[in-house]
Amino acid sequence: MEEMAIKRTVYSWHAPYKVTLGEAYARFLEGMKQKKILGNICPVCNGLYVPPRPFCDKCLEQPTEWIETDGMATLVTFSVALIQLPGLPEVYPITGMIKVGNSVTNFLHFVAGIEYDDRAELVEKVKIGMKLRPVWKEQRTGDILDLDYFQPVS
Amino acid sequence: MPRKVAVIGVGNTTYTSVRKENRERSEIASACIQSALDFVGRGLSLADIEAVYYATVDGFEGVQRPERSMDCFGQSAGTPVFTVNTGGTAGGSAIKDAYHIVAAGLYDIVLVYGCCTLIATVDAQQILNTATPPLIEKPFGIGAIHLGGYYLNRYQNEYGTTAEDFALVAAKSHKHAVHNRYAHNRRGYTVEQILESPVICHPIRLHEICPVSSGSCCLILASEEKARELSDTPVWIKAMGCISDTYMVGYRDFLGFPMLQKLAQKVYQEAGITKPLEEIDYAEVFNPFAGFEYLQYDALGFCEAGKGPKLVREGVTDLGGKLPVNLSGGTLCTNSGIAASVTRHAETCLQLMGRVEDQRQVKNARVGLSHSWGGPMGQFNTLAIFERD
Amino acid sequence: MTGKTIKKEWTLDLDFSNPMGETYTRFMEGLKEKTFLGNRCGERTFFPPRPFCDRTLEAAGEWLQSDGTGKVEAFTVIHEKSKGVAYPDTEDFPEVPYVLGVIRINGSDQCLIHFLAGFDSDDPKAWPEKIHVGLEVRPVWSEKRGGHILDIQYFEPCE
């Protein structure tokens, strides 16, 4: 058979979804609007969850006690994207695992507010164990990105 | 009493880049299944397969539940297809379930097919980003590579691992992939070439990242009675397990793979293994990023935490060493999505059967290990121990 | 629980490029030329063609050509417009109400789903009576043909 250019079906999905989130998510996101980072505490293991959870994975219990943290945090680990990766939103180059207060879990968020010319410099400027503070957006809508990023406390 | 279960057949197709892939997904699958049937021989045909496990992440395939429209699994005879989707571990999860269902006596001969998940993919990172929790973690645009960064950055910070250490373990995979006819990237990058490649996501370099491949892999599992009838080299599943972590990425501390460590304790106990480095003859671990192999050595008890680079420098995990690992080139050299998790098991079985290319065949391997890692941002691990007669 | 909730929306946006393989490519290239191709797999004949036999996995054999006429085996009258994936040329879809049919191309051991149109009545309520199982139909070709299934605009009664 002669060489034949194989056809491809080229298309995109744009599938819409709607959900109503329950209390743990709703309180947390409402808190964001007011520049508050809330957490909740498991009644069995006493672990503090920031962000809060509808249930404690380990104990399978519903955290009942809520607290407002001061937002001060520690950088557990991070990754620096040295190039803008195709197919991903254009965002700050560093995302980190951020432990707020004495949370037993980490908060995935951006680490930014650091001056640089070249992304490669960031690898040296950011350190595991660094102290961080939250930086908020002016316009807040009850969204995870109401918190713009965490910035190293110098 | 549960029955013994063996892997008796392995099927593979050629692997290429998804951009160069011309075959329709059912053509890839039918070729792959036919190669497994031929591998077993002895007149085994599609009609003898009593159930099929299709391992996928269907959202990535461009068709939801694509196996529905692939008439290559014996559906014309009503053969049941079980569609398993647990992310990158789907192959491992499916093998585990197939093992259970044969051990339980519900079927005698089953096929586990690891599909070429990324065949329709335009952009792998875009696809992988859809597996993060929307609304809570997805807006940060993290793909698998960032996750790799979290683990390897933390590992490096803890143990002072050098760029050369990471390149060394990558070069080990690349070196052997050259000889693997079923590897996608067979360029055989050296340590120098790897160190010259750019850092994409600190500390991961380009040649330490898996390609986006097309191609697929399948296994045929059989009950003891059928295995003895159909194979001279059955590879028995000694023990197999799966472990689940939390969903939100933030619930992991990224220092090593503690879940894999817990799973290994359980699976080793079941298989009667107390000294893995001494008792296991071959291992395939899931390394989409070369450095993961080090974290896996720690978790699987091959060495003390952080001592992986020493093992590699001493050649312990290379061909001729005490416990060769990833002589297929690993996921690092071929990552056809879900197929890669089946391949980890296929490669170990092939090594135990003595059926790989001479240049990378481990002599007299009797006990083997296979690992897969996946789920939303690495939520799941599976682990299997194989043994031949 | 306080019953506090928050509403959120999102979309799953993904781009795909799905290879058709040689058999389907050849079939689609045929449509471009207003020919309807099929093939033989063992004892059976398939219009459209199959890449392999679903019973034995053997590669398909001889290629066959048809004028695309066939018979209606089942149909439904679609009264509601629905949203679907934006495949190429779906903007040329028929307006509701329209008829979706199951067609067996003459000689084929496999059916094809496609649109049916061209009945001598504008009243959709009358269509279930106009169309019957066994009705002979033929393809009506689209003006612009890019090598895909919508190169056939619809099937119409032969009479």
Add this chain to the structure above:
Amino acid sequence: MDQNVAIVSYDLLEYKGPNELGMWNDEATFLVAKQAFEKVGLKKEDIDAVVIATMDGQDGITISNGMLVPAAGAYERDSIRIENSTLHCVMSGMAGILSGAAEVVVVASSDTIEFDYDYITNANQDPVFRGPLGLNAWQGYGLLAMDYLRKSKVTETDFARVAAKNYLCGSRNRYAHIRKAYSDEEILASRMVGWPLRRLELCGMSSGAGAFVLASEKKARELTDSPIWIKGIAAATNSYLGSWEELSSQKALKTAAKKSYQMACITDPGKDLDFMEIFNPFSAYELMAYEALGICPEGQGCDLLREGLTYPDGDLPVNLSGGSLCTNGPNSSGLFRVIQSVMLLRNEGLGEELSNLRRGLVHDSDVGIGAIGGDSHAVMILEREG
């Protein structure tokens, strides 16, 4: 089987309309799983494995099982997700127990999200032949219903009547989403969506969640006095391409039924079974299933209905829960039927006094995701003691 597996506990939410639950999938799953454990005194550490019945496209997240498994107790435990049906998940759990890998397995599923049913069931079609036609599940149902209409003596009035029977049952079931007893006339007067099917003959989408617990015989005896035993279970899958005869003959359902009857030593299903819960995403399907399940000869499904045999007060009531027309969680519809059947067998109230049900059949399928071809079916026989 030389060992038995039982359903020992369950919990189920009252179903509502899409996006009306006020919880996300993980929250809903946690709620039901926790309840199911507490009913029989199970603790998190007693759970050996979790099996999830969901599909990514219906959750809007790829690998969406990740979100559910910890909510059902899978942290540090085995878990898997099987997409075909809840009964396929039961087979996974059973295999785990019979192989000795597990003693207690949780099966869970939830629906809290609203998605575009037409869009997703179109995305379930192949992208070469059917997807580009805009084909979706409802349109496929139209083809199947028309075929049935032409092949048997069934009428459109029978379609409406079987739908009305479901709505009648649903109206008495507090777990059902739609609880209005529509009459034949109302159903016939509802708008024509795809001839011959009208809006009230087609399932909608519901939100809800449920979980049930499978246990080995030994463990089941420890946990409960009223175990519900799985006496038979089997699955089969249909071809996607093929002759219309192949695609419309319900071959997979027939195969699965036959195998499960064999396993459960059922020789005359019409007599040996006390009730059935059938997936009926469109009115006609229930009648087609009567035939495929062997409770009447081919072409005579409508006779059973006309004679009243499958009504709540008949000899073999079908869909006492109200069926899929009243409640259809896209992920959890099979789970709903399993739990409703357990409730019937335990006489734990579905609004109707039916205390003599001893053995029932549950059917589940993914025919609802694409309708024409490629559908998997599974049939399970459940039985109580005494």
